[in-house]
Amino acid sequence: MKILLQNLTKIFPGRGKKNTQEVIAVNDFTFEIPDGKLVGLLGPSGCGKSTTLYMISGLQKPSGGKIFFGEDDVTELSAENRGVGLVFQNYALYPHMTVKQNILFPLQNLRGEDKLPKDKMIERAYYAAKLVQIDDLMDRKPSELSGGQQQRVAIARALVKMPKVLLLDEPLSNLDARLRLQTREEIRRIQKDTGITTIFVTHDQEEAMSISDLIVVMKLGVVQQIGKPQDVYDDPTNLFVAKFLGTPPINVFTGKVSGGKLFIGDAPVLDVPGVEDREVTVGIRPEGFVLDENGPLVCGLNSVEVMGRDVSVVCRHENAVSPVIRAIIDADNKVAAGETVRYTLKPHKVFLFSKEDENRIRF
Amino acid sequence: MVESKHKWKAWLYLSPAIILLLVFTVWPIINTVRMAFLENYNSMGAVGGKIYAFGIGNFKQVLDYKLFLNCLGNTMLLTVLTVPLSTILALLIAVCLNAIKPLQRILQTIFFLPYVTNSIAIGMVFAAMFNMVGSAFGGENEIVVTAGIINNVIEFFGGEAVNWINAGSTYAANITVMVVYIVWNALPFKILILLGGLQSINKQYYDAARVDGTRRSRVFTKITVPLLSPMLAYVVITGFIGGFKEYSSIVGIFGEHMGPAGDAKRLNTMVGFIYDSLSTQQGRASAAALILFGIIFVVTMINLYVSKKKTHY
Structure with missing residues (x-):
C-alpha cells in the first residue's frame, strides 16, 4: 500500500x-x-x-x-x-x-x-x-x-x-x-x-x-x-x-571559479564550463582523486593506509576545510613516498556548492 | 575487604548500632522465647527470686483461653477483608492519578495526608463520623437523634440510621466501620508505592500496546498489572504483616475497651491480647507473641511462594 x-x-x-x-x-x-x-x-x-x-x-x-x-x-x-x-x-x-x-x-x-x-x-x-x-x-x-x-x-x-x-x-x-x-x-x-x-x-x-x-x-x-x-x-x-552520505566523507575545499575553470588555491584543477565567476565550496568524493604525477592538485602527504582492496591516502591541503583529506585509490596504484602527492580529479565526483546557501551549482 | 589490622576499627564504627540492636532487639527476642517456655512466668515473681519450671503450659493456656480464639478471628477477618480491598483501591487510584497530568501533585499530596496524621486522632474523627446519639437509650419516648455525618447522609437519602459503633451495635456494623477505617488508613502508603512503580514503567510498552491495537482493559490486565507485580507483591506482603498487627486502629475508634460500650473486648485482636496479658502474665503474653510470629511467618512464606510464581521481576 x-x-x-x-x-x-x-x-x-x-x-x-x-x-x-x-x-x-x-x-x-x-x-x-x-x-x-x-x-x-x-x-x-x-x-x-x-x-x-x-x-x-x-x-x-x-x-x-x-x-x-x-x-x-x-x-x-x-x-x-x-x-x-x-x-x-x-x-x-x-x-x-x-x-x-x-x-x-x-x-x-x-x-x-x-x-x-x-x-x-x-x-x-x-x-x-x-x-x-x-x-x-x-x-x-x-x-x-x-x-x-x-x-x-x-x-x-x-x-x-x-x-x-x-x-x-x-x-x-x-x-x-x-x-x-x-x-x-x-x-x-x-x-x-x-x-x-x-x-x-x-x-x-x-x-x-x-x-x-x-x-x-x-x-x-x-x-x-x-x-x-x-x-x-x-x-x-x-x-x-x-x-x-558516504564513508569516508566527502572532502570539502574552498575554491573559486574563474573563466570556466575551477581553482583550488592557485591551481586550476578542473574545467567547469558554464559556471559564472564566483567563490565556491568544492566537494570531492574520496574516490574522485586520480594519482597523476603531473596532476594540478598538489597535496601534502600524511600517510597511506592500505586496506586490502583499496588504499586510503591521507593528505592535507591548505584550502581544505578539514585538517585531513582522504583519497581512496585502487591498491594497484603505488603511492610514491615523498612530501607531496598530485592528483587529477574525476569531474563527476566533484560537486560545486554556493558559498552563500550551500546549494549545488551544476556544471 | 578491610585489612585485618584495621578490622577493630570496623567493629568500633559498627559498635553503636550493634550494641543498640543487641540490647533492644536481639535480647528481647531471646527473652521472649525464654519467658514463653517458663510455666506461668511472671516478672514480679522472677524479681523475687522465684524459679519457674520449663514447659509449654503458656501455649496451652493461650490456646485454651476463650478470648484468644476471638482475637485470632477478629485479626484474621480484618486482614482478609482489608488487604485485598485496600490493594485494589490503591491500584485503581494510583492508575488514575498516573493518568492525569494537571493537579497530579496536589492530588498526590491529598491522598498522602492520612499517612502523616496520627491514627488515634483519625480514629476519633471516624468514631465521631459513625456516631449515633440517643438510640442507645431506647426508652419508650426516646427520639432517635443521629449525630454522625455518615448517618446524616444515610438519612438524607431516605435510609435508616445504623448503629455503627455505639452500645447495642451489631458485630457486622463494627467490622464494617473497622474495614472502612483500616482501608482508608492503609491507602496512602500503597498508593505511593504503586504510583512510584507505575511511573517507572517504560512508556514505550504502552506505545507498543497502542500500535498493536490493545484495548484499555487489556493494557491494564496484561501489561500494567504484570509490570507492577513486584510492587503489588510488596504491598500485599507488608499489608498482611501490618494486618496481623492491627491494634491501634481499634483503640482509635472504640477506645481501649476494644469494643462498643457494653461489649468490651469484642473486637480485640492478637496484639491486643498480648497487651492485655502483659501486665500480669508475661509468660502467656510471650507465648501469644510467638504464636503471632509463627502465623505471620507462615502467611508471609505463602505470600512469597505465590508471588514468586506470579511476579515478574
Missing part, C-alpha cells in the same frame, strides 16, 4: 517559562512512498525523522498536513486503528511474556470479524517467527535473548498481524557491527518476501544506502533530498547531503 504524506508538519510547543521557544520538528514534509518499497529516513539526530515515523504510526498527532494510507485519510485515526507494525529502537518487548506470548499479543487484540481461532493464531505466530528465524526460541523470556534475537522478536511481533505498513525506528542501533550487517540484510529479505511497505529511520547513512529503495535525507525538520540511494550519492542537491 502506498503512503502519502502531505505537507506534514509537527510543532512541539515551548514548555514552561524558561523554554518558550517552540520547536518545529518536521516542516512541510510532502512525499509519496510507493507500494511495497523500503524507504529509509536518514538524518542526524534531531532532524525529525523519528517524529515523522511516529506520526505515520499514529502515536503522535501532526500539527498540520495529512497522511494517506492508499486512498484513505488516516490523519485523525488513532494508532490502535491504523494497523501498522512498529519496531521500537529498544524493541519494547513485554518483559513478562515469553517470545510466543509477545508475538501472539497483537493477534489476541483483534476483535470482531478479524478475530482468529486459537490454532490459527499459533500458526500465524510460528509463521512470523520462522520468517525471522526465531521459532526455536518461542518459550524464552526477552531477558534470556541476545540483542539480535530480541530485535527479531520485535520484528516478528510487528509482522504477525500482517500490517499494511511496517515502521522501524533505528532498528539496528543496539546491535554490534557484525550483527548489524547481518540483520540489515535480513530486514531487506523479510521486506522483499512480504512485500510490505516499510519505512525505517536511521542516522547511519551506510545502513540506509545499503538496503533502501529510496532514501529521504532530512535536516532540522526539512527534507533535503529524496531519491534512490545511488542517485542521491551521485547527485546531491546541497552540501549537507553531500557531506552526510
Whole structure:
C-alpha cells in the first residue's frame, strides 16, 4: 500500500517559562512512498525523522498536513486503528511474556470479524517467527535473548498481524557491527518476501544506502533530498547531503571559479564550463582523486593506509576545510613516498556548492 | 575487604548500632522465647527470686483461653477483608492519578495526608463520623437523634440510621466501620508505592500496546498489572504483616475497651491480647507473641511462594 504524506508538519510547543521557544520538528514534509518499497529516513539526530515515523504510526498527532494510507485519510485515526507494525529502537518487548506470548499479543487484540481461532493464531505466530528465524526460541523470556534475537522478536511481533505498513525506528542501533550487517540484510529479505511497505529511520547513512529503495535525507525538520540511494550519492542537491552520505566523507575545499575553470588555491584543477565567476565550496568524493604525477592538485602527504582492496591516502591541503583529506585509490596504484602527492580529479565526483546557501551549482 | 589490622576499627564504627540492636532487639527476642517456655512466668515473681519450671503450659493456656480464639478471628477477618480491598483501591487510584497530568501533585499530596496524621486522632474523627446519639437509650419516648455525618447522609437519602459503633451495635456494623477505617488508613502508603512503580514503567510498552491495537482493559490486565507485580507483591506482603498487627486502629475508634460500650473486648485482636496479658502474665503474653510470629511467618512464606510464581521481576 502506498503512503502519502502531505505537507506534514509537527510543532512541539515551548514548555514552561524558561523554554518558550517552540520547536518545529518536521516542516512541510510532502512525499509519496510507493507500494511495497523500503524507504529509509536518514538524518542526524534531531532532524525529525523519528517524529515523522511516529506520526505515520499514529502515536503522535501532526500539527498540520495529512497522511494517506492508499486512498484513505488516516490523519485523525488513532494508532490502535491504523494497523501498522512498529519496531521500537529498544524493541519494547513485554518483559513478562515469553517470545510466543509477545508475538501472539497483537493477534489476541483483534476483535470482531478479524478475530482468529486459537490454532490459527499459533500458526500465524510460528509463521512470523520462522520468517525471522526465531521459532526455536518461542518459550524464552526477552531477558534470556541476545540483542539480535530480541530485535527479531520485535520484528516478528510487528509482522504477525500482517500490517499494511511496517515502521522501524533505528532498528539496528543496539546491535554490534557484525550483527548489524547481518540483520540489515535480513530486514531487506523479510521486506522483499512480504512485500510490505516499510519505512525505517536511521542516522547511519551506510545502513540506509545499503538496503533502501529510496532514501529521504532530512535536516532540522526539512527534507533535503529524496531519491534512490545511488542517485542521491551521485547527485546531491546541497552540501549537507553531500557531506552526510558516504564513508569516508566527502572532502570539502574552498575554491573559486574563474573563466570556466575551477581553482583550488592557485591551481586550476578542473574545467567547469558554464559556471559564472564566483567563490565556491568544492566537494570531492574520496574516490574522485586520480594519482597523476603531473596532476594540478598538489597535496601534502600524511600517510597511506592500505586496506586490502583499496588504499586510503591521507593528505592535507591548505584550502581544505578539514585538517585531513582522504583519497581512496585502487591498491594497484603505488603511492610514491615523498612530501607531496598530485592528483587529477574525476569531474563527476566533484560537486560545486554556493558559498552563500550551500546549494549545488551544476556544471 | 578491610585489612585485618584495621578490622577493630570496623567493629568500633559498627559498635553503636550493634550494641543498640543487641540490647533492644536481639535480647528481647531471646527473652521472649525464654519467658514463653517458663510455666506461668511472671516478672514480679522472677524479681523475687522465684524459679519457674520449663514447659509449654503458656501455649496451652493461650490456646485454651476463650478470648484468644476471638482475637485470632477478629485479626484474621480484618486482614482478609482489608488487604485485598485496600490493594485494589490503591491500584485503581494510583492508575488514575498516573493518568492525569494537571493537579497530579496536589492530588498526590491529598491522598498522602492520612499517612502523616496520627491514627488515634483519625480514629476519633471516624468514631465521631459513625456516631449515633440517643438510640442507645431506647426508652419508650426516646427520639432517635443521629449525630454522625455518615448517618446524616444515610438519612438524607431516605435510609435508616445504623448503629455503627455505639452500645447495642451489631458485630457486622463494627467490622464494617473497622474495614472502612483500616482501608482508608492503609491507602496512602500503597498508593505511593504503586504510583512510584507505575511511573517507572517504560512508556514505550504502552506505545507498543497502542500500535498493536490493545484495548484499555487489556493494557491494564496484561501489561500494567504484570509490570507492577513486584510492587503489588510488596504491598500485599507488608499489608498482611501490618494486618496481623492491627491494634491501634481499634483503640482509635472504640477506645481501649476494644469494643462498643457494653461489649468490651469484642473486637480485640492478637496484639491486643498480648497487651492485655502483659501486665500480669508475661509468660502467656510471650507465648501469644510467638504464636503471632509463627502465623505471620507462615502467611508471609505463602505470600512469597505465590508471588514468586506470579511476579515478574
